[in-house]
Amino acid sequence: MALSVQPSSSPLLTSEADEKYANVKWEELGFALIPTDYMYVAKCKQGESFSTGEIIPYGDISISPCSGILNYGQGLFEGLKAYRAKNGCITPFRPNQNALRMQTGADRLCMTSPSEEQFVEAVKQTVLANKKWVPPSGKGALYIRPLLIGTGAVLGVASAPEYTFLIYVSPVGNYHAASSGLNLKVDHTYRRAHTGGTGSVKSCSNYSPVVKSLLEAKSSGFSDILFLDAATGRNIEEISTCNIFIVKGNIVSTPPTSGTILPGITRKSISELGRDIGYQVQERDVSVDELLEAEEVFCTGTAMVVKAVETVTFHNKKKKYRTGKEALSTKLHLMLTNIQMGIVEDKKGWMVEIDGYVPGTKKEISKT
Amino acid sequence: MALSVQPSSSPLLTSEADEKYANVKWEELGFALIPTDYMYVAKCKQGESFSTGEIIPYGDISISPCSGILNYGQGLFEGLKAYRAKNGCITPFRPNQNALRMQTGADRLCMTSPSEEQFVEAVKQTVLANKKWVPPSGKGALYIRPLLIGTGAVLGVASAPEYTFLIYVSPVGNYHAASSGLNLKVDHTYRRAHTGGTGSVKSCSNYSPVVKSLLEAKSSGFSDILFLDAATGRNIEEISTCNIFIVKGNIVSTPPTSGTILPGITRKSISELGRDIGYQVQERDVSVDELLEAEEVFCTGTAMVVKAVETVTFHNKKKKYRTGKEALSTKLHLMLTNIQMGIVEDKKGWMVEIDGYVPGTKKEISKT
Known part of the structure; x- marks a missing residue:
């Protein structure tokens, strides 16, 4: 049929x-x-x-x-x-x-x-x-x-x-039930990807290996799991299904797309919006130490769009971050969803015309 | 139906x-x-x-x-x-x-x-x-x-x-068409597995990532590809679909099953047969340097059973190994296939009874 x-x-x-x-x-x-x-x-x-x-x-x-x-x-x-x-x-x-x-x-x-x-x-x-x-x-x-x-x-x-x-x-609807922010656990046992592997492409082979770590974290009351790099175990890489950003002052930092993390489309869009409003967005190695010294942490991904991180637990240390109205993630989430839902004009050309109307002027793919 | x-x-x-x-x-x-x-x-x-x-x-x-x-x-x-x-x-x-x-x-x-x-x-x-x-x-x-x-x-x-x-x-029939021995290339770009990943289980996720490397090796005339460890790039780990052994004098060495290589059943069986005939079989890290100094190299796996390696190419260096009648791999291959094909008595209890006859006395799984 x-x-x-x-x-x-x-x-x-x-x-x-x-x-x-x-x-x-x-x-x-x-x-x-x-x-x-x-x-x-x-x-x-x-x-x-x-x-x-x-x-x-x-x-x-x-x-x-x-x-x-x-x-x-x-x-x-x-x-x-x-x-x-x-x-x-x-x-x-x-x-x-x-x-x-x-x-x-x-x-x-x-x-x-x-x-x-x-x-x-x-x-x-x-x-x-x-x-x-x-x-x-x-x-x-x-x-x-x-x-x-x-x-x-x-x-x-x-x-x-x-x-x-x-x-x-x-x-x-929402990917995570948590309303205020995610409670992440830093993984000490499992690693998601290695240099020379497939961590930078959306291969199905990157996902079944993270389920065990994710289940263990959830069974301990965490929202999700944060993986460290396989080479040194010192730098943060990626949550099970999304990218991570840290904020300190005017600087927003996120791990680089150098082969072991997924080049997220929401990650890229949020980086652009962050720069638009005056933040310095850096793509570079981010250590666990820096993560624990950040003022704010947030995740980006298609499923969750932008989601604040409320706490990160590393071994027995639990760090709390800024969330809510004052948080940059709240502002960026609103900026992006306003474009996605056609509430503000799409000056980026990110939304694609399907049936006659485009909320914006630049088109990413011209209508055929 | x-x-x-x-x-x-x-x-x-x-x-x-x-x-x-x-x-x-x-x-x-x-x-x-x-x-x-x-x-x-x-x-x-x-x-x-x-x-x-x-x-x-x-x-x-x-x-x-x-x-x-x-x-x-x-x-x-x-x-x-x-x-x-x-x-x-x-x-x-x-x-x-x-x-x-x-x-x-x-x-x-x-x-x-x-x-x-x-x-x-x-x-x-x-x-x-x-x-x-x-x-x-x-x-x-x-x-x-x-x-x-x-x-x-x-x-x-x-x-x-x-x-x-x-x-x-x-x-x-045969997995590799090569008759005398395999010509392996040591991979410098890709890695198969990392600690904290799934390299030690037979997950489908370990295999699609090696295809590119394998195809590139085959298109350059090699039989197969040999991966190095993701952590240091100094030790040999595994061929795309089989384990590796090196021989020097009376010592047979093979990488350990410490999380990044598959615990092969043929690997285990061949190790046992090697010990039976007086070889010292060591499971330990094996460096590329040792590989290049070995007298003999061979692979084991279900598909190929035991297969001699004729050459290994590392960067521009090509090393040739003993193959043929004098090789240990030839002897071990014969020992194992004689058991598998019921030519000699199965004293190990490796062959399983299906329809009334077992070529051996010890049964791995008793008939129900």
């Missing part, structure tokens, strides 16, 4: 049914999967290019037991959000940045990636097909999850002979 | 059809998938135990796009072989060792694993159901690939709510 959708001709995109809201309790949204109506699937054989994808009903996919993803973890994912602006328009946030990151990851994992244009077009199609699942303005966002996985059968360790590019979506 | 097979009652296991050989060109076997008739599948919800599995026709599986394996690489695999002995009996090699390793891996990746008994029983059932795909004695082996994967849907990074234990098989 595959259903091909053209951006401007399918009844899916213009019928009245798409204008209605899905039957979701919007006030209760957390960060768990709510299956929607449609997903996007495209395939590509090794050495070829991705075919035009299809919008098909959301559901289980059929895959070889001998596929690259099931046996050797040959997979990348991306995460981005589409927002319903105050005026009702739906806009994804910087999808071309995810497209470019997927290309870098595909090169590292020896896969073919969709082109930037294909990726962005696929995101648009998937969001449009699931329009009624985009939460009302201010009540959350449509989380968009593109996957690029080795689906061809391969017995010896090698790249799979076929890849699948798939996008599914889910309406989401 | 699920078909449940009981080890001693199903017609699958006793019919004449199972005694025949599948239509395979046995002389031409390499290490590529040849789909067989059946696979084994069992499922388990988080916090519960694995149900009794089923032997079902081999084919694609149905999986959620939002599953732990597709998004976060939550998966382990194992590899073992079953041989057809000279007398026609079919015997897997040390399956309980794979069962135990899967348990360690499942703990690291926060999954539930099948019990040792379930695992070994599932291996037996899968081999029996695919009996005609076991190559004639001396022509290869039936490669057995157990998977443990997070198949439940999970949107935020966490353990999946459901796991699948699956076994498929394929008849295989």
